[in-house]
Amino acid sequence: MAKKSAKKALTKARKSKAAKVKTVPKQAKVDAKAETGAVPHMTAAQIEEAFLRFKQADPEPKTELLYVNPFTLLVAVVLSAQATDAGVNKATPALFALADTPQQMAALGEERVRDLVKTIGLFRTKAKNVVALSHKLIAEHSGQVPRSRDALEALPGVGRKTANVVLNVAFGEPTMAVDTHIFRVSNRTGMATGKTPFDVEQKLEAVIPAQYKLHAHHWLILHGRYTCLSRQPLCEKCIIADLCQWPGKTVL
Numbered sequence: 001m002a003k004k005s006a007k008k009a010l011t012k013a014r015k016s017k018a019a020k021v022k023t024v025p026k027q028a029k030v031d032a033k034a035e036t037g038a039v040p041h042m043t044a045a046q047i048e049e050a051f052l053r054f055k056q057a058d059p060e061p062k063t064e065l066l067y068v069n070p071f072t073l074l075v076a077v078v079l080s081a082q083a084t085d086a087g088v089n090k091a092t093p094a095l096f097a098l099a100d101t102p103q104q105m106a107a108l109g110e111e112r113v114r115d116l117v118k119t120i121g122l123f124r125t126k127a128k129n130v131v132a133l134s135h136k137l138i139a140e141h142s143g144q145v146p147r148s149r150d151a152l153e154a155l156p157g158v159g160r161k162t163a164n165v166v167l168n169v170a171f172g173e174p175t176m177a178v179d180t181h182i183f184r185v186s187n188r189t190g191m192a193t194g195k196t197p198f199d200v201e202q203k204l205e206a207v208i209p210a211q212y213k214l215h216a217h218h219w220l221i222l223h224g225r226y227t228c229l230s231r232q233p234l235c236e237k238c239i240i241a242d243l244c245q246w247p248g249k250t251v252l
């Protein structure tokens with residue numbers, strides 16, 4: 001009897017007004033809409049203000065990957081594809097202690113490199129690429145990391161994003177390496193919308209004021225990694241919440 005009345009009460013509660021809470025917009029759907037450019041865009045003044053705030057909060061942002069020279073930066077970025085920086089940083093100190101030049105990496109060999117990076121996703125392919133790119137640097141670039149997008153992208157395992165990170169961090173070029181965080185933040189905020197990382201990269205290049213371009217890539221990555229999280233963005237602690245145009249934001 002008690003069981004029956006409890007069931008009745010539950011059914012009644014489910015139908016009550018209190019149970020009809022307004023559902024939060026499905027974030028994936030809102031994100032997909034943003035990628036089509038179907039959400040409001042930030043104005044030039046809002047973009048300038050956003051970067052001013054990023055700069056005031058963190059004047060000299062840095063990559064979180066550990067490296068000791070342009071070669072080890074290149075290797076760390078190759079290893080970081082579809083992996084976290086923290087995960088890469090757990091493996092690379094031991095690797096770089098043994099090999100921080102292309103010559104040493106080539107001498108170490110694929111099997112040994114594979115063993116040293118086995119905690120990182122896709123480690124087999126990555127180890128193969130790291131050794132192959134080391135051989136190519138020795139054969140074609142006197143063992144130096146080239147300061148050229150085309151030459152970098154011709155190395156095994158190096159795509160546009162990796163080349164952009166190396167050009168930015170090792171050589172101080174104002175490039176925009178659009179990873180998953182920058183892609184999400186740019187689309188959500190309405191700073192630069194696009195369906196592909198390349199679209200977003202081109203738009204960011206066009207809208208970011210020159211004085212912020214060198215560090216823009218790090219500010220946007222760090223914002224996506226620690227505040228504008230994919231599933232539960234921390235809008236309440238976001239320093240650009242009032243400028244953000246995303247319909248799914250949870251404040252203002």
Ligand code: SF4
Nearest residue numbers: 228233235238241244
């Ligand atoms: S307000 Fe929210 S959705 Fe917009 S940038 Fe900030 S954290 Fe991301």
